[in-house]
Amino acid sequence: MKYVPLVLSNLFRKKTRTALTSGSFAVALFLFGILAVVDGAFQQGVDVAGVDRLVVLNRVSIIQPLPLAYRDRLLRIPGVTHVTFANWFGGVYQDERNFFPQFAVDRETYRQMFTEFIVPDDQWQGFQTDKEGAIVGEALAERFKWKIGDRIPIKGTIFAGTWEFNIRGIYRGRRVQDDTTQLWFRWDYLDERKAFGKGWVGWYTARIANPDDAVRLVKVIDEQFANSPAETKTDTEKAFAASFVKQMGNIQLLIMSVGSVVFFTLLLVTGNTMAIAVRERTRELAVLKAVGFSDRFVLMLVIAETMVVAVVGGGVGLGLAKLFTLRGDPTGGLLPFFYLASDDIALGLGLALAVGLAAGVLPALSASRLRVVDALRRV
Amino acid sequence: MVKVDGRGDESALIRARGLGKTYRRGGEEIHVLQGLNLDVDAGEFIAFMGPSGSGKTTLLNLLGGLDVPSAGSVTVAGDEITRMSARKLTSWRSRHVGFVFQMYNLIPVLTAFQNVELPLLLTSLSKAQRRQHVETALDVVGLSDRMHHYPRQLSGGQEQRVGIARAIVADPTFLLCDEPTGDLDRKSADEALDLIDRLVREFGKTALMVTHDPLAAERAHVVLHLQKGVLVDTVTMGRAR
Numbered sequence: 231m232k233y234v235p236l237v238l239s240n241l242f243r244k245k246t247r248t249a250l251t252s253g254s255f256a257v258a259l260f261l262f263g264i265l266a267v268v269d270g271a272f273q274q275g276v277d278v279a280g281v282d283r284l285v286v287l288n289r290v291s292i293i294q295p296l297p298l299a300y301r302d303r304l305l306r307i308p309g310v311t312h313v314t315f316a317n318w319f320g321g322v323y324q325d326e327r328n329f330f331p332q333f334a335v336d337r338e339t340y341r342q343m344f345t346e347f348i349v350p351d352d353q354w355q356g357f358q359t360d361k362e363g364a365i366v367g368e369a370l371a372e373r374f375k376w377k378i379g380d381r382i383p384i385k386g387t388i389f390a391g392t393w394e395f396n397i398r399g400i401y402r403g404r405r406v407q408d409d410t411t412q413l414w415f416r417w418d419y420l421d422e423r424k425a426f427g428k429g430w431v432g433w434y435t436a437r438i439a440n441p442d443d444a445v446r447l448v449k450v451i452d453e454q455f456a457n458s459p460a461e462t463k464t465d466t467e468k469a470f471a472a473s474f475v476k477q478m479g480n481i482q483l484l485i486m487s488v489g490s491v492v493f494f495t496l497l498l499v500t501g502n503t504m505a506i507a508v509r510e511r512t513r514e515l516a517v518l519k520a521v522g523f524s525d526r527f528v529l530m531l532v533i534a535e536t537m538v539v540a541v542v543g544g545g546v547g548l549g550l551a552k553l554f555t556l557r558g559d560p561t562g563g564l565l566p567f568f569y570l571a572s573d574d575i576a577l578g579l580g581l582a583l584a585v586g587l588a589a590g591v592l593p594a595l596s597a598s599r600l601r602v603v604d605a606l607r608r609v
Numbered sequence: 610m611v612k613v614d615g616r617g618d619e620s621a622l623i624r625a626r627g628l629g630k631t632y633r634r635g636g637e638e639i640h641v642l643q644g645l646n647l648d649v650d651a652g653e654f655i656a657f658m659g660p661s662g663s664g665k666t667t668l669l670n671l672l673g674g675l676d677v678p679s680a681g682s683v684t685v686a687g688d689e690i691t692r693m694s695a696r697k698l699t700s701w702r703s704r705h706v707g708f709v710f711q712m713y714n715l716i717p718v719l720t721a722f723q724n725v726e727l728p729l730l731l732t733s734l735s736k737a738q739r740r741q742h743v744e745t746a747l748d749v750v751g752l753s754d755r756m757h758h759y760p761r762q763l764s765g766g767q768e769q770r771v772g773i774a775r776a777i778v779a780d781p782t783f784l785l786c787d788e789p790t791g792d793l794d795r796k797s798a799d800e801a802l803d804l805i806d807r808l809v810r811e812f813g814k815t816a817l818m819v820t821h822d823p824l825a826a827e828r829a830h831v832v833l834h835l836q837k838g839v840l841v842d843t844v845t846m847g848r849a850r
Contacts, residue, residue, distance in 0.1 A: 521728045523727075
């Protein structure tokens with residue numbers, strides 16, 4: 231602690247330079263925070279996917295439906311304990327910019343399948359008894375200031391007409407990363423009203439008794455429906471979510487590339503700044519050594535200064551990124567999970583420290599290797 | 610007592626034997642010091658004089674453990690410092706040597722108090738004890754009322770007095786002063802010399818000073834003249850003990 235004033239006073243020697251260097255860290259870590267949020271938003275589906283759930287799609291494409299009759303055949307497969315199904319609706323609420331996912335779900339089985347979503351019993355019962363009932367996520371309800379009892383119109387884009395729903399319940403997620411921006415309504419209502427494809431569903435979700443049995447069951451299910459008019463393609467929910475993300479391109483590679491360039495530039499900028507700072511203080515460092523401070527102390531002093539700049543700048547950048555995310559998804563629904571996780575904050579601070587250390591090492595080594603007599607003579 | 614003939618006994622505080630320093634520049638060898646012997650008892654005030662390049666500062670650096678000789682040995686208070694590792698030598702310096710520089714060499718972002726406190730950060734003294742030592746040192750140099758001033762807020766003479774306070778705060782065995790008045794006007798130079806003189810006379814310190822200034826040299830007990838790395842003359846002043 232007794233050396234803290236020495237470190238701090240050196241940092242305040244050139245306030246503008248310290249502020250600019252620290253600012254570089256702040257900008258870089260802000261960018262890192264936002265990239266981590268975007269990455270997290272894309273990966274969220276993969277991360278929260280149930281390990282004991284399989285998704286059964288039409289082999290031709292995700293938009294091709296499957297017969298409702300497959301439900302009972304799936305349930306008869308040993309190892310499958312539970313089956314539900316749903317349809318993508320793709321409607322528009324008021325304006326096309328107000329995007330949020332809408333699903334027609336099986337009122338009997340959907341809730342038991344997705345236990346990470348919590349709906350109070352009385353609200354679920356209200357939903358089951360009202361053909362036009364809907365359940366909305368709490369983030370969605372908050373976004374449009376909806377409350378239970380509201381009646382909302384949604385214009386169908388796949389299924390023509392205006393569809394009106396009564397909000398019967400609001401669900402919340404068990405975990406912070408659970409998506410609460412969805413709207414669910416009754417599949418039987420959709421099936422009754424739609425003009426085509428009656429008796430067909432979008433996809434099935436099957437719960438299996440033993441997650442370790444998933445690979446075998448995927449094969450069994452697809453074999454069950456092989457050579458039928460609607461062959462299936464089954465995957466674990468995690469693999470399904472990952473393949474969905476892949477359709478958007480390699481987001482992680484993009485983020486890694488941008489992040490690496492930013493941090494490498496930061497390393498060069500900070501390293502150069504610290505080298506200049508050390509060169510300017512050659513005589514002072516020599517005096518410190520003359521009065522008895524060791525080479526190692528001088529090394530640690532320079533590194534400590536860089537680390538303080540890195541942590542303060544990085545902390546500010548991550549703090550600003552966190553504040554930015556608190557305002558919620560800025561894309562209007564494309565990134566429902568817009569959240570800077572504490573793991574990413576810790577990783578960001580770790581990266582800032584690593585860059586600070588790497589940038590400070592060379593100037594610190596040159597400072598520690600100064601020969602006192604040479605340094606005093608040089609200036 | 611100061612001897613330069615290599616016949617001093619082991620009671621001398623500082624003993625240099627056959628001290629030599631050679632630099633290589635290109636293929637050429639430059640002998641800055643050659644076979645120098647010196648014995649200095651505690652409580653002496655010695656001035657080294659000589660033209661530029663005569664080896665004064667090099668000698669001071671060798672005696673203070675800032676540099677290592679090419680030949681010979683230096684023993685201070687029984688410790689042969691020329692055999693010490695760099696790490697041990699650094700630690701030894703913090704306990705035994707107080708440096709006073711021509712350019713003061715204060716750290717501009719630290720106050721007078723913090724500058725003087727620097728050598729004490731290497732000790733195990735508590736914060737309160739460090740404060741007490743610093744206040745005493747600043748009181749000795751007459752700058753108690755300037756302790757919270759930064760170097761830029763002090764005159765050259767005051768800066769040098771802070772430098773002297775920093776040199777004595779850890780109660781070193783001896784002081785090495787490299788042209789301490791070289792950057793001062795006459796009045797400030799006299800004040801600095803008065804202070805060094807007082808440290809020797811009242812506090813029993815040993816001081817070795819390099820100077821070009823004959824008036825400064827007059828304040829020493831003994832003046833040693835160097836030329837081309839060799840001691841050529843020894844003058845004992847009237848003020849000698």
